[in-house]
Amino acid sequence: MQGSxxxxxxxxxxxxxxxxxxxxxxxFDLEVQPGEFVVLLGASGSGKTTALRILSGLEKxxxxxxxxxxxxxxxxxxxxxxxxxxxxxxxxxxHKTVAENISFPLKVRGMAKDDMDAATLNAxxxxxxxxxxxxxxxxxSGGQRQRVALARAIxxxxxxxxxxxxxxxxxxxxxxxxxxxxxxMQKSMGITTIYVTHDQIEAMTLAHRVAILEKGVLxxxxxxxxxxxxPANLFVAQFIGSPPMNVVHGSLNGGQFTTNGVAIQTAVTGxxxxxxxxxRPEDCSIASSGEGTLFGKIYTNELIGDHALVTxxxxxxxxxxxxxxDFAGEQGDEVGVIIHPDCLFVFDESNGQRIR
Amino acid sequence: MQRLFEAxxxxxxxxxxxxxxxxLLGVWSFFVLFPIYWVVITSFKDMAAVNxxxxxxxxxxxxxxxxxxxxxxSEDPYCTVSAIGRQxxxxxxxxxxxxxxxxxxxxxMEPQICKxxxxxxxxxxxxxxxxxLCVLVGSMAxxxxxxxxxxxxxxxxxxxxxxxxxVIFTVTYYGVPWWVSSSVALALFxxxxxxxxxxxxxxxxxxDILFWIISQRILPPIVVVIPLYVMFQAVGMLDTHLAIIxxxxxxxxxxxxxxxxxxxxxxxxxxxxxxxxxxxxxxxxFREIVLPLTRPGLAATTLxxxxxxxxxxxxxxxxxxxxxxxxxxxxxAKNTGEKGILWWEMCAVIVVMIIPVIIMAILLxxxxxxxxxxxxxxx
Numbered sequence: 029m030q031g032s033x034x035x036x037x038x039x040x041x042x043x044x045x046x047x048x049x050x051x052x053x054x055x056f057d058l059e060v061q062p063g064e065f066v067v068l069l070g071a072s073g074s075g076k077t078t079a080l081r082i083l084s085g086l087e088k089x090x091x092x093x094x095x096x097x098x099x100x101x102x103x104x105x106x107x108x109x110x111x112x113x114x115x116x117x118x119x120x121x122x123h124k125t126v127a128e129n130i131s132f133p134l135k136v137r138g139m140a141k142d143d144m145d146a147a148t149l150n151a152x153x154x155x156x157x158x159x160x161x162x163x164x165x166x167x168x169s170g171g172q173r174q175r176v177a178l179a180r181a182i183x184x185x186x187x188x189x190x191x192x193x194x195x196x197x198x199x200x201x202x203x204x205x206x207x208x209x210x211x212x213m214q215k216s217m218g219i220t221t222i223y224v225t226h227d228q229i230e231a232m233t234l235a236h237r238v239a240i241l242e243k244g245v246l247x248x249x250x251x252x253x254x255x256x257x258x259p260a261n262l263f264v265a266q267f268i269g270s271p272p273m274n275v276v277h278g279s280l281n282g283g284q285f286t287t288n289g290v291a292i293q294t295a296v297t298g299x300x301x302x303x304x305x306x307x308r309p310e311d312c313s314i315a316s317s318g319e320g321t322l323f324g325k326i327y328t329n330e331l332i333g334d335h336a337l338v339t340x341x342x343x344x345x346x347x348x349x350x351x352x353x354d355f356a357g358e359q360g361d362e363v364g365v366i367i368h369p370d371c372l373f374v375f376d377e378s379n380g381q382r383i384r
Numbered sequence: 385m386q387r388l389f390e391a392x393x394x395x396x397x398x399x400x401x402x403x404x405x406x407x408l409l410g411v412w413s414f415f416v417l418f419p420i421y422w423v424v425i426t427s428f429k430d431m432a433a434v435n436x437x438x439x440x441x442x443x444x445x446x447x448x449x450x451x452x453x454x455x456x457x458s459e460d461p462y463c464t465v466s467a468i469g470r471q472x473x474x475x476x477x478x479x480x481x482x483x484x485x486x487x488x489x490x491x492x493m494e495p496q497i498c499k500x501x502x503x504x505x506x507x508x509x510x511x512x513x514x515x516x517l518c519v520l521v522g523s524m525a526x527x528x529x530x531x532x533x534x535x536x537x538x539x540x541x542x543x544x545x546x547x548x549x550x551v552i553f554t555v556t557y558y559g560v561p562w563w564v565s566s567s568v569a570l571a572l573f574x575x576x577x578x579x580x581x582x583x584x585x586x587x588x589x590x591x592d593i594l595f596w597i598i599s600q601r602i603l604p605p606i607v608v609v610i611p612l613y614v615m616f617q618a619v620g621m622l623d624t625h626l627a628i629i630x631x632x633x634x635x636x637x638x639x640x641x642x643x644x645x646x647x648x649x650x651x652x653x654x655x656x657x658x659x660x661x662x663x664x665x666x667x668x669x670f671r672e673i674v675l676p677l678t679r680p681g682l683a684a685t686t687l688x689x690x691x692x693x694x695x696x697x698x699x700x701x702x703x704x705x706x707x708x709x710x711x712x713x714x715x716x717a718k719n720t721g722e723k724g725i726l727w728w729e730m731c732a733v734i735v736v737m738i739i740p741v742i743i744m745a746i747l748l749x750x751x752x753x754x755x756x757x758x759x760x761x762x763x
Contacts, residue, residue, distance in 0.1 A: 086657050107663040119654035123676045133662035180662075 035062035036097040036187035036220050043092035045078050052078045054244045063218045069231040070241035076224045080190050084113050112181040113190040118173045120165040127161040130179045151183040171202045189221040228268050240264050262380035265306050265373055274347045276305045280374055288343045292321055294372050296384055302377035311371035312349040314338060320364025326357050427452050427731035434727050452728035456500050503714040511693040514632035519686050522640030527670055529590050530648035539584030547573050601638040605698050613702050623705045632693045640685055647681035687748045691741055711737040
């Protein structure tokens with residue numbers, strides 16, 4: 029199954045979806061290149077699953093068009109779209125064996141039994157469950173069920189793969205393992221894949237490009253590195269990164285950000301009475317009291333393992349800093365924080381947009 | 385003392401509660417089982433043993449006799465042991481008659497044969513076909529209601545009913561040929577449907593349709609039995625298998641729809657969505673995914689319908705006079721002989737009647753087992 033020639037491009041054009049008065053998806057535009065792995069990332073209720081279901085045809089958009097390979101499929105039935113989908117719940121047929129589950133898409137197409145058996149074994153081997161073919165889903169572990177669902181999706185070599193939080197029901201260790209497996213498989217098969225998740229680590233590690241959604245609106249579509257290094261707005265900046273980005277309220281005047289009477293030089297130009305400065309904990313470092321850009325009393329000091337996370341009060345805000353693991357500051361100690369000026373983002377508080 | 389009344393753990397009962405519960409169960413079981421025992425022993429009594437007072441234990445209180453059974457089976461010249469093969473043939477024959485009778489003129493075997501066999505085969509054929517039809521159509525209707533959103537406009541339904549009344553009126557009182565008036569009405573209906581599109585706002589939801597179907601069963605059957613008699617008389621279907629089968633299927637449809645609707649609603653919809661994406665048609669999804677997964681529910685519903693059809697008396701007594709007499713009528717007939725009530729014979733017939741129900745229940749409970757859905761979803 030090396031290098032499928034059935035890579036398809038996918039395009040959402042101005043897609044809208046309303047459930048009654050609730051606007052789940054607004055003005056959604058997305059273009060996916062052939063063979064690309066795009067992750068739709070967002071909190072629950074952000075519209076990411078709805079977008080996927082619209083592409084699958086299980087849901088009809090309230091407005092806009094959907095294209096697969098330049099063909100308008102907005103009104104095409106799901107079974108004619110040549111897509112396969114892995115559901116969050118796996119959706120295995122409990123009364124069929126693993127082999128029957130995997131071969132169901134081929135059986136529906138009326139494939140000859142011998143060809144079907146060969147393809148089933150091939151697909152099962154690809155996800156390393158070749159020895160489980162006679163079992164029933166209830167006799168499998170969560171990870172094995174996940175693999176059966178994957179095998180059922182890859183067996184007919186669709187032009188687009190859809191995955192709806194496929195790893196969210198697995199435990200942490202297995203999830204990491206399956207993530208690597210998925211990435212490897214997608215790369216070797218080269219099938220266009222659209223993957224929905226709320227887990228930023230999955231998004232960052234798997235995707236060629238990440239699309240971040242919030243309240244039905246696409247916030248940013250970019251490579252994982254771009255999203256991390258160059259967030260388009262405050263939402264994206266806070267959504268990506270763990271621990272999340274620090275936010276400090278203040279005002280922007282020219283290139284100078286002022287907060288609690290302290291002025292910080294920034295690379296941006298612009299004017300905003302109410303602005304927010306964002307800086308990631310890993311881009312700050314702890315200095316002794318009196319030194320550094322900002323200073324305050326330690327709120328708490330948590331040892332994570334390879335580093336310590338130090339949180340201190342700054343006005344009404346709190347600032348977290350990644351400190352060396354041997355940092356020994358106690359709660360209430362006065363410390364300073366050094367902020368690297370290149371790693372500093374400024375956002376307009378009124379609309380959350382980045383000021384560059 | 386306290387230990388007698390307090391449960392030792394959640395999921396366990398206190399000793400007193402246990403005694404109470406088991407006593408209650410015992411009383412209830414006695415209440416349910418004693419009549420069956422009574423019927424069985426009465427079928428082995430003779431007239432004297434019945435009339436001279438309650439005797440409870442065979443061989444002790446009274447001497448059992450096969451008299452009642454002999455009268456049923458061997459006094460009838462057609463009820464010899466050698467005739468059993470012929471009676472089995474009758475069963476097959478009567479089933480075939482039902483299937484081909486709309487096409488080929490073919491009469492069921494005439495009732496000169498042993499009465500109890502006739503009634504038995506009639507009951508058998510009618511119950512099986514009525515249940516099959518009822519469960520097939522009813523479960524498909526329930527699936528449609530569970531998965532498809534319907535919204536028929538209230539106004540459109542009113543127009544349809546109005547036009548139907550007009551059709552009946554013109555046919556009955558003005559002698560308009562029925563096909564003329566109904567095609568005009570149908571054309572008018574579609575025209576009005578188009579012309580008034582968007583005019584009516586109020587529409588029925590799936591819940592309303594479901595309730596409408598269930599409400600058919602709320603009506604006492606005695607209310608409709610006379611109109612049904614007249615209707616079947618008008619179309620010349622009195623005393624036919626087909627009439628009884630259709631009637632039983634329709635009468636039990638609400639129960640099937642109601643029960644199966646719930647089973648279908650509880651199926652995870654992802655299974656069907658997945659099959660849909662994999663290219664399966666709705667009928668295939670129904671047959672290959674949905675039905676196997678609702679098998680316990682289907683078995684329970686089938687059993688219930690089968691028993692209801694098997695025991696039905698009221699419709700049968702009106703619509704099945706001679707040729708399609710069923711077992712319940714046979715039982716009741718023992719009540720009205722010129723020799724008074726033949727309790728012992730009645731009980732013999734009842735025993736014959738309840739044995740198949742017990743067998744069916746045992747066979748079908750094998751399907752009514754839990755855990756079928758295990759492994760479909762996460763876990």
